[in-house]
Amino acid sequence: MVFLKQQYEEKVVARNNQTVTLHGMVHALRDMGGITFLTLRTRKGLIQCVCTDKSALDGVSEGCAVAASGMWRIEPRAPGGRELTDASITVLSRPAAPAPVPLARKKLDLHLDTELGLRPVVLRTPRQQAVFRIQAGICRAFREFLQSREFTEVHTPKIVHAGAEGGANIFRLDYFGRKAFLAQSPQFYKQTMVGVFERVYEVGPVFRAEKHATQRHLNEYTSLDFEMGYIDSFADVMEMEQGFLQYAMELLKSQYAADLALLGVELPDVERIPAVRFDEIKALAAEKYGYSIRDPYDLEPEEEHAIGRYAREEWGSDFVFVTHYPSKKRPFYAMDDPADPKFTLSFDLLFRGLEVTTGGQRIHDYAAQVEKMERLGMDPAEFESYLMIHKYGMPPHGGLGIGLERLTMQLCGLDNIRRACLFPRDRTRLEP
Amino acid sequence: MVFLKQQYEEKVVARNNQTVTLHGMVHALRDMGGITFLTLRTRKGLIQCVCTDKSALDGVSEGCAVAASGMWRIEPRAPGGRELTDASITVLSRPAAPAPVPLARKKLDLHLDTELGLRPVVLRTPRQQAVFRIQAGICRAFREFLQSREFTEVHTPKIVHAGAEGGANIFRLDYFGRKAFLAQSPQFYKQTMVGVFERVYEVGPVFRAEKHATQRHLNEYTSLDFEMGYIDSFADVMEMEQGFLQYAMELLKSQYAADLALLGVELPDVERIPAVRFDEIKALAAEKYGYSIRDPYDLEPEEEHAIGRYAREEWGSDFVFVTHYPSKKRPFYAMDDPADPKFTLSFDLLFRGLEVTTGGQRIHDYAAQVEKMERLGMDPAEFESYLMIHKYGMPPHGGLGIGLERLTMQLCGLDNIRRACLFPRDRTRLEP
Numbered sequence: 086m087v088f089l090k091q092q093y094e095e096k097v098v099a100r101n102n103q104t105v106t107l108h109g110m111v112h113a114l115r116d117m118g119g120i121t122f123l124t125l126r127t128r129k130g131l132i133q134c135v136c137t138d139k140s141a142l143d144g145v146s147e148g149c150a151v152a153a154s155g156m157w158r159i160e161p162r163a164p165g166g167r168e169l170t171d172a173s174i175t176v177l178s179r180p181a182a183p184a185p186v187p188l189a190r191k192k193l194d195l196h197l198d199t200e201l202g203l204r205p206v207v208l209r210t211p212r213q214q215a216v217f218r219i220q221a222g223i224c225r226a227f228r229e230f231l232q233s234r235e236f237t238e239v240h241t242p243k244i245v246h247a248g249a250e251g252g253a254n255i256f257r258l259d260y261f262g263r264k265a266f267l268a269q270s271p272q273f274y275k276q277t278m279v280g281v282f283e284r285v286y287e288v289g290p291v292f293r294a295e296k297h298a299t300q301r302h303l304n305e306y307t308s309l310d311f312e313m314g315y316i317d318s319f320a321d322v323m324e325m326e327q328g329f330l331q332y333a334m335e336l337l338k339s340q341y342a343a344d345l346a347l348l349g350v351e352l353p354d355v356e357r358i359p360a361v362r363f364d365e366i367k368a369l370a371a372e373k374y375g376y377s378i379r380d381p382y383d384l385e386p387e388e389e390h391a392i393g394r395y396a397r398e399e400w401g402s403d404f405v406f407v408t409h410y411p412s413k414k415r416p417f418y419a420m421d422d423p424a425d426p427k428f429t430l431s432f433d434l435l436f437r438g439l440e441v442t443t444g445g446q447r448i449h450d451y452a453a454q455v456e457k458m459e460r461l462g463m464d465p466a467e468f469e470s471y472l473m474i475h476k477y478g479m480p481p482h483g484g485l486g487i488g489l490e491r492l493t494m495q496l497c498g499l500d501n502i503r504r505a506c507l508f509p510r511d512r513t514r515l516e517p
Numbered sequence: 518m519v520f521l522k523q524q525y526e527e528k529v530v531a532r533n534n535q536t537v538t539l540h541g542m543v544h545a546l547r548d549m550g551g552i553t554f555l556t557l558r559t560r561k562g563l564i565q566c567v568c569t570d571k572s573a574l575d576g577v578s579e580g581c582a583v584a585a586s587g588m589w590r591i592e593p594r595a596p597g598g599r600e601l602t603d604a605s606i607t608v609l610s611r612p613a614a615p616a617p618v619p620l621a622r623k624k625l626d627l628h629l630d631t632e633l634g635l636r637p638v639v640l641r642t643p644r645q646q647a648v649f650r651i652q653a654g655i656c657r658a659f660r661e662f663l664q665s666r667e668f669t670e671v672h673t674p675k676i677v678h679a680g681a682e683g684g685a686n687i688f689r690l691d692y693f694g695r696k697a698f699l700a701q702s703p704q705f706y707k708q709t710m711v712g713v714f715e716r717v718y719e720v721g722p723v724f725r726a727e728k729h730a731t732q733r734h735l736n737e738y739t740s741l742d743f744e745m746g747y748i749d750s751f752a753d754v755m756e757m758e759q760g761f762l763q764y765a766m767e768l769l770k771s772q773y774a775a776d777l778a779l780l781g782v783e784l785p786d787v788e789r790i791p792a793v794r795f796d797e798i799k800a801l802a803a804e805k806y807g808y809s810i811r812d813p814y815d816l817e818p819e820e821e822h823a824i825g826r827y828a829r830e831e832w833g834s835d836f837v838f839v840t841h842y843p844s845k846k847r848p849f850y851a852m853d854d855p856a857d858p859k860f861t862l863s864f865d866l867l868f869r870g871l872e873v874t875t876g877g878q879r880i881h882d883y884a885a886q887v888e889k890m891e892r893l894g895m896d897p898a899e900f901e902s903y904l905m906i907h908k909y910g911m912p913p914h915g916g917l918g919i920g921l922e923r924l925t926m927q928l929c930g931l932d933n934i935r936r937a938c939l940f941p942r943d944r945t946r947l948e949p
Contacts, residue, residue, distance in 0.1 A: 240658070507674075
């Protein structure tokens with residue numbers, strides 16, 4: 086038996102003009118005659134190592150994992166403002182083959198299928214790293230903001246006995262001889278947890294068996310969900326989301342500046358997000374851009390795009406809340422507007438012309454929920470454990486779900502949602 | 518169109534001797550003659566409201582969601598050291614039926630099946646809330662600690678084309694006509710992401726189709742995974758875990774004291790965790806407690822228990838790392854010990870006699886990984902996209918997976934893992 090060391094110590098604390106050993110993978114090697122520049126890919130980003138002694142580079146090639154020892158210098162002329170000089174290199178591991186694409190090139194411009202097929206390697210490029218660091222930053226902001234607002238994190242099951250969204254777009258599996266499904270959203274569970282903690286959030290996977298093959302659909306994605314009690318109206322939910330977005334943009338600006346700069350991301354202004362009724366904005370956009378409305382109950386992709394453009398041009402905002410969606414298109418737990426039950430107390434948030442959030446107020450009264458289910462031809466008995474929360478008392482409440490990949494895609498200006506997902510799942514893609 | 522309010526404002530900021538309005542559900546009502554004590558269940562915990570005016574309580578019953586207006590007082594004699602006096606109550610919603618169990622009772626002592634069947638309501642009791650607040654605290658500690666150590670959060674797919682653990686214990690589903698599986702762990706993906714970010718973590722669901730019906734198995738659970746590059750040995754991974762546990766216990770002590778006190782939880786000492794070889798501790802425990810070893814390649818539950826007891830009695834520790842597991846029992850990506858390839862450079866962490874973590878060093882060399890797969894009768898071609906990372910270069914690396922529910926269960930002294938999972942999934946349970 087041995088005891089572990091009492092405190093975990095990081096191996097590298099680099100100070101100016103000190104000898105240090107860094108670890109990383111050889112990203113690029115440039116022989117300039119008497120001097121060789123070795124770019125090291127580390128968890129702190131790319132670091133330039135300057136090697137004057139050729140023999141210190143024996144057997145070193147791109148793709149090797151190495152330890153680089155040398156003098157750490159704050160050097161404004163070096164990329165990133167720092168470098169390792171007089172570097173000597175120890176190889177820790179070697180690749181079996183050179184990378185299939187030139188990872189050190191500024192932009193790869195690969196065909197999407199090629200890129201996704203080679204994802205495990207292509208992700209090693211700085212631009213791809215930047216996308217997913219920003220994505221991690223969004224998640225971090227979501228949790229930090231909600232925690233400061235006294236939300237409690239929950240983990241709810243992904244194997245379920247009934248879908249929250251209904252319909253055919255649900256994956257089925259055999260669960261020890263019983264029929265089960267993959268959760269389309271944590272809806273029932275997060276509502277349940279409002280009865281417990283009042284305010285809850287969850288960051289987790291959701292599954293949609295949609296046969297889409299579009300640039301904005303995935304069959305598995307990460308949903309940022311929250312749900313809160315004691316709302317006066319669904320405006321409370323929208324304001325909470327606006328608060329999150331404000332916090333997120335501040336966090337990205339202060340902590341992820343290098344990643345934003347690399348991708349040329351301009352952060353949106355989220356000081357005051359406009360909110361407009363579904364029927365109102367539909368008419369406004371159609372009138373301004375001279376098209377006719379085809380589907381009065383939903384927004385088509387082109388319409389979302391037009392509304393995004395309208396919000397940008399008329400109200401100077403990259404975001405716009407579209408409120409009061411038709412009841413026909415919202416699920417059974419959505420609360421109808423007492424002023425006009427053809428519409429619901431609900432909203433979508435569009436970001437640069439793409440829906441990134443769906444939310445609203447939920448029915449909390451037992452009789453009202455049972456009545457609506459029956460009106461829609463559903464059998465309340467099948468939802469007994471969900472209806473327990475209404476039966477034994479629920480506060481007025483509402484919440485939302487944000488598509489993490491969609492938010493990342495729009496923020497980073499990507500042309501396909503698959504580029505905003507580490508290992509995307511679509512109709513034909515199950516690996517890597 | 519309207520603009521949202523610029524800043525989200527919380528509705529309640531309670532100060533001593535100020536009139537405030539609180540929201541919550543009526544947890545208990547005690548009529549003491551001229552005075553009525555109403556206990557409000559809020560997201561800040563239970564708050565006692567003192568009502569002297571009976572008419573202010575008209576129609577109020579347990580299970581109602583209410584707004585309570587009154588004078589906020591710091592009052593050391595009240596439960597929690599604060600109360601709302603001269604309270605008047607507005608009912609926001611009413612239950613359709615009284616709760617099926619007395620939620621205000623200190624301990625419910627329900628049969629497990631009854632408790633799980635009524636979970637949506639039973640979770641509203643303070644003891645259950647405490648368990649899951651502590652669980653949220655563990656997750657928070659995991660992320661905060663790893664973030665401070667420059668780990669990046671990742672989200673990897675749960676629908677996969679091959680299982681990381683192999684074997685029959687995997688859920689199958691139909692994926693648009695193709696065979697797919699639910700991920701048993703994020704193993705392949707977190708290793709892949711070491712090649713990208715060097716240090717990564719993920720908190721997410723994993724799925725095991727095990728036919729167990731034990732007190733310590735779930736078919737879906739939350740796994741806290743991390744993976745790190747440039748390790749000198751798997752001791753680096755164990756030290757990182759010890760660092761996390763130290764951080765977690767400090768965070769719980771400072772931020773979750775009321776929950777710990779309510780459950781009577783004594784936090785374990787994690788200053789120095791002992792590490793001992795698998796074969797060594799097996800022999801030591803068997804000798805000390807006088808039993809014979811039945812399975813030389815694995816630890817049976819009773820043996821884990823004995824080892825936990827041994828670590829407590831001999832080394833004063835609730836935790837013990839058991840290292841160098843036999844290669845036979847570890848997956849194909851585990852690195853064998855060059856000193857004796859019958860064993861692996863791996864470990865489990867036992868907490869009070871129960872395995873809560875499995876980890877170790879992974880093979881990073883392409884040829885070595887292919888060779889081991891072939892030796893085990895696997896076809897490397899089936900793992901082409903995974904092997905890409907080895908082929909194009911990987912640093913020495915290792916990592917672990919922690920079972921969140923097991924850690925919660927052992928910490929809170931629960932007798933069944935189902936009590937440490939909001940909505941457990943076992944062989945017979947698919948709802949709530």
